[in-house]
Amino acid sequence: MERIKTDICVIGAGSAGLSVAAGAVQMGARVVLIEGHEMGGDCLNYGCVPSKALLAAGHKAHATGQGAFGTAGHDPAPDFAAAKDHVRAVIDHIAPVDSQERFEGLGVHVIRETARFVSETEVEAGAHRITARRFVIATGSRPFVPPIPGLQDVPHHTNETIFDLRDRPGHLLIIGGGPIGMEMAQAHRRLGCRVTVLEGVKALGRDDPEAAALVLDRLRGEGIEIVEGAQVAAVSGTEGAIRVETGDGASFEGTHLLVAVGRQPNVDTLNLKAAHVGYDRKGVTVDRGMRTTNRRVYAIGDVAGGLQFTHVAGYHAGQIIRPMLFGLPMKVRTDHVPWVTFTDPELAQVGLTEAEARKAHGDKLFVARAGFDHNDRAIATGQDRGFAKVMVVKGRPVGATIVGPQAGELIQVWALAIANGLKMSAVAGMISPYPTLGEINKRAAGAYFSPKLFESPLVKRIVRLVQRLP
Incomplete structure (x- = not known):
């Protein structure tokens, strides 16, 4: 040895x-x-990289099929195997770095x-x-594979095998309505699969419920069946004919099964x-x-x-x-860590959600909001559904939630602010190029100061006094 x-x-x-x-x-x-x-581990081979590549293929197919702005969409007839080729090409492109x-x-x-x-x-x-x-x-x-009766005898996928599947599933059943389950649901639906998601409690249950509801509404609108409160009791069948039974006596049949219930x-x-x-x-x-x-x-x-x-x-x-x-001391922190669910629309969070902030700070909390329906870039591109809200305590952000286009990019402003203890004035004082989606962050910061400026009797008295001066 x-x-x-x-x-x-x-x-x-x-x-x-x-x-x-x-x-x-x-x-x-x-x-x-x-x-x-x-x-390269899970991220390169089975996680972040292949999932975002497959989502990109699905997004392209979906965009091709949608008519908008005076142009007619057409049936994209997505090539599922070609989408998987794209996934493999992306992995191969990044692999040399690892x-x-x-x-x-x-x-x-x-x-x-x-x-x-x-x-x-x-x-x-x-x-x-x-x-x-x-x-x-x-x-x-x-991937955690729960001890569901019958599951070990039924062909099923996890994130470690789903990207190797080259034949398009006719009906993909997904156990688990967290970020992985919802991302894979939308990607497969947009690539021509029928999809049913079974979630034991609440889909996207760890996220802000107001933001999650907007994402789930979009996914359901695209034809994804999302069943909440569905505790899976048994699985049976063979590939091409799989049955999932829930504790309330309901049953769901599909051709393929993906288990996405945690790690x-x-x-x-x-x-x-x-x-x-x-x-x-x-x-x-x-x-x-x-x-x-x-x-x-x-x-x-x-x-x-x-x-x-x-x-x-x-x-x-x-x-x-x-x-x-x-030999230097170090302690990790988690209050400044952002995360993103890369569905369309994206859902991003950093720090405390509104519910967490209310529990922690009570009446000291101010929630500053801005909607994409007032963002000119989002309106111009037809992506004006969604919002940003920032949880503020004593002038400093303690959390932010964004749901909408490029939320994962936009949340980084608030991740920077929270990581460095910046005040809301730092973001309010930022000049954003017009028209950009990034203006929503400046507008949210402005929403924190607006009541103090526009609804304050003292400010109005000062302004009137100044106007009397020569």
Whole structure:
């Protein structure tokens, strides 16, 4: 067995692990990177990248079929296999950035094996035993497949297999009405599939209900059947003839089944007990510095539980570089983390929702709103449904919700403001080019100041007084 000594051993070559490895090696640390599966992890191969590529194909087909602005739409007859070719081409285009060759070129020692701890300071991976000063667990998560009676005997897909499906489903049944389920519902519907979504509680239930309702209304308007409060009780059948039964006695039949009910951390093969690293069903136990119960070991990204987003994994990676390489203290925060559901319209959130802000701040809360129906660019492009609302406490934003065109781009202004403790005046003082969708953020900021300026008797008295001066 080959013995290797290094400064940092990173387990997992997804977004979090790759960011740590690249940053650390370029700053002079010796780095070993271990990956037992695909370089790039879930995001590149099964998650963010392929899902957005498939959504783009669906959007193109949908736009082609819609008549607007004096032009007639026509039946796009979408080629499902060609859409999947687009997905594969996008993955292949991005893959070199995450490749083994690139990281070896940076000086990282890459080992393509499954890693397991054998002690508090050692990991085995294939024929290698690695001793490191610091370890980083960045193994991510995988789809959670619930123990529904009959499911294990019925062909079904998760996000790890759905993108390999080249024959268009006649009727796609989706269990789970969260972001993954709703994105895949719209993409497949726009590519010519019939789609039924079964959600046990409330679709998009973690988002602002007012904003979620607008998204769900659009999806239903496109012909997607969304059934809420549908607790799945049993699954039966074969591919091409699948039946899903719910607890209230209803049944739904389709040709294909996608399970999208959540994620579970990848900890099974790590032998964490040997390293004295604590964990539970949510993931590896970490403190606010992402350090585990073994002070030599950090855990970041999905495997550490909490918010499971690629950008959060990247944020964790950037933060732990400080203590590992420079011995500087660090604590992660989550109040400034944005997230987006990439349906059409998009739904974006950062910080507290309105309900959360009211619970936390009560009467101190002011909700500033602006609608896309007063945004000239949105009106010109026929995308004037939606709104932005900003939760403000003592002049500073504590949360923002945007639903509408390019919400994922627009939310970044509020993510910047919350991350840096900016006041609403910073956004109100920003000059936005006209006409742009970005003006909605400035208008929302202005809505915070409008009552103070236009409804204040004191302001009116001052203005009248000034007008009397020569």
